[in-house]
Amino acid sequence: MVHDCQHNEAVGVVCFSVHLVGGSTPREGRIVVTLGTTEGSVCDDSWDNDDARVVCRMLGYSGTAEAVSSAHFGEGSGQIWMDDVNCRGSETSLAKCSFAGFGRHGCSHSEDAGVICH
Template identity: 45%
Template sequence: DAQLRLAGGTEPCSGRLELLYNGTWGTVCDSGWDALDAEVVCRQLGCGFARAAVPSGHFGEGDGPPLLDNVRCNASERALWSCPAHAISATIGAKRCRQREGAGVVCTGESLVWA
């Protein structure tokens, strides 16, 4: 099972998106990263709605390898794992996406309850 967290932000619901997979925290590359992707992440983390999808390592570089690229959510998904994306190995990821190209989000911070 994978987990998500936000790192490097000044608020609990803003930061660089990081993904835990097989015991390693890694980044999500910002290729194609947009408001629809950010909406799904904010909702999944219980952080309300997306204010912004932030590309290009605005929240600093992560320590782990790039793990996911070309995320293409349509904002109806309940979790990032339901969105089409390319999973990338650490060796391929290092060539395609540098850590400074990590995707980030700024969420409203409001808790949402699914009916």
């Protein structure tokens, strides 16, 4: 086998998914991001309906979406994965939106973001 790669050019895959908790239906709740095997929250700084639309699309809902903030569906615990999320609304994954970087935040769980998918 011939190649021109160095070990520092190796490629890896990180699993990223979302689900909702704390809502009264499966279409609403606090966003829980799973990165690898660790679950965490999304901070509500800059959180809006475009961001919520991306989450709802990831979950298979095609209607409108409403962003909710201030831990409307309860506070998470542990890791906060995302802050300053800024989606255009057309992305296929929250990970493709602009944000501060995984694990970089200036938040507490009282600022956990949620969605209502219509």
